[in-house]
Amino acid sequence: MEKKNIDWSNLGFGYIETEKRFVSNYKNGAWDEGALVSDSTIQISECAGVLQYAQTCFEGLKAYTTEDGHIVTFRPDLNASRMKDSCERLEMPVYPEDKFVEAVTKVVAANEAFVPPYGSGATLYLRPYMFGSSPVIGVKPAEEYQFRIFATPVGPYFKGGVKPLTIRVSDFDRAAPNGTGHIKAGLNYAMSLHAIVSAHKEGYDENMYLDPGTRKKVEETGGANFIFITKDNKVVTPKSSSILPSITRRSLMVVAKEYLGLEVEEREVYLDELKDFAECGLCGTAAVISPVGKVVDHGTEICFPSGMSDMGPVTKKLYDTLTGIQMGRIEAPKGWIHVIK
Numbered sequence: 001m002e003k004k005n006i007d008w009s010n011l012g013f014g015y016i017e018t019e020k021r022f023v024s025n026y027k028n029g030a031w032d033e034g035a036l037v038s039d040s041t042i043q044i045s046e047c048a049g050v051l052q053y054a055q056t057c058f059e060g061l062k063a064y065t066t067e068d069g070h071i072v073t074f075r076p077d078l079n080a081s082r083m084k085d086s087c088e089r090l091e092m093p094v095y096p097e098d099k100f101v102e103a104v105t106k107v108v109a110a111n112e113a114f115v116p117p118y119g120s121g122a123t124l125y126l127r128p129y130m131f132g133s134s135p136v137i138g139v140k141p142a143e144e145y146q147f148r149i150f151a152t153p154v155g156p157y158f159k160g161g162v163k164p165l166t167i168r169v170s171d172f173d174r175a176a177p178n179g180t181g182h183i184k185a186g187l188n189y190a191m192s193l194h195a196i197v198s199a200h201k202e203g204y205d206e207n208m209y210l211d212p213g214t215r216k217k218v219e220e221t222g223g224a225n226f227i228f229i230t231k232d233n234k235v236v237t238p239k240s241s242s243i244l245p246s247i248t249r250r251s252l253m254v255v256a257k258e259y260l261g262l263e264v265e266e267r268e269v270y271l272d273e274l275k276d277f278a279e280c281g282l283c284g285t286a287a288v289i290s291p292v293g294k295v296v297d298h299g300t301e302i303c304f305p306s307g308m309s310d311m312g313p314v315t316k317k318l319y320d321t322l323t324g325i326q327m328g329r330i331e332a333p334k335g336w337i338h339v340i341k
């Protein structure tokens, strides 16, 4: 298979159109068989549910070329099951979980020429998504839906790769206490756009959102969960019913405990205690693990001892082990690696 002529090592996190995408339609109460198609555009009613009341959700996962030349994805079954949760909360029909994994497999295989080579630092990002496609004018769910998956080769989510980030405590909330923060609804991201644009204007890389109920506890950023390392090397991650259950974070907790022998804690994390942590990182499919060097809370700087030039030592071990598993250098726990070819 001849790879596309792309400067893999200099890719950012952007959209590049690839050859094939998967499309399946839901009509009269059932999903059709679905197929790979070449057309990257979509034609829908001007009154489609997604356009009027934002009835849409999505997922994100990556395909990797391993050290020994296989192409794999990481825990796609968990994306399928999280999408099921999103669909149920948004009154959308669930796309069958086994078919979801099959469709991921088909899209990666059909776009093999776009899967970045091992060692390039790039990966093939997959974006499964679903939206209400039939007309809706009264506030209610659509009757027809489309499920799609496209692929795009990507580099690091944050410019500068693994340089520690500076983030600010946001005055905006991304979710409501009993809202949709725990699912991957497009509306959560629409909510965060003003906050991210204003953070960037003020020179910050990202927002740290607080719990919308009390605004005293750390939740997550617009696109990643937090991990913190205590001065005695415990891995701590915020527990909240309004953050997205990150697959990367759940995997890292296993890696920390089972591979690195570290103690792990999923618990409420107060803004007040940030100053006591040794390291901080953002974790997610796009973010992988991106180190945070500094949090600014309304003019007060909280600087982690790991500093602004390198990843902290425990964060680095977590990063190396997780990416080692994803790229086939380290043996994975059973069921984590889905081999495409």
Ligand code: PLP
Pocket: 060, 220, 221, 222, 223, 224, 225, 244, 245, 246, 247, 248, 249, 283, 284, 285, 286
């Ligand atoms: N939190 C938010 C708000 C996200 O959008 C994402 C990305 O999917 C994550 C966390 C990380 O989740 P995952 O590790 O499953 O990609």
Ligand code: COI
Pocket: 059, 060, 061, 222, 223, 224, 284, 285, 286, 287
């Ligand atoms: C992902 O990590 O897959 C996401 O969906 C996050 C988004 C900010 C790109």
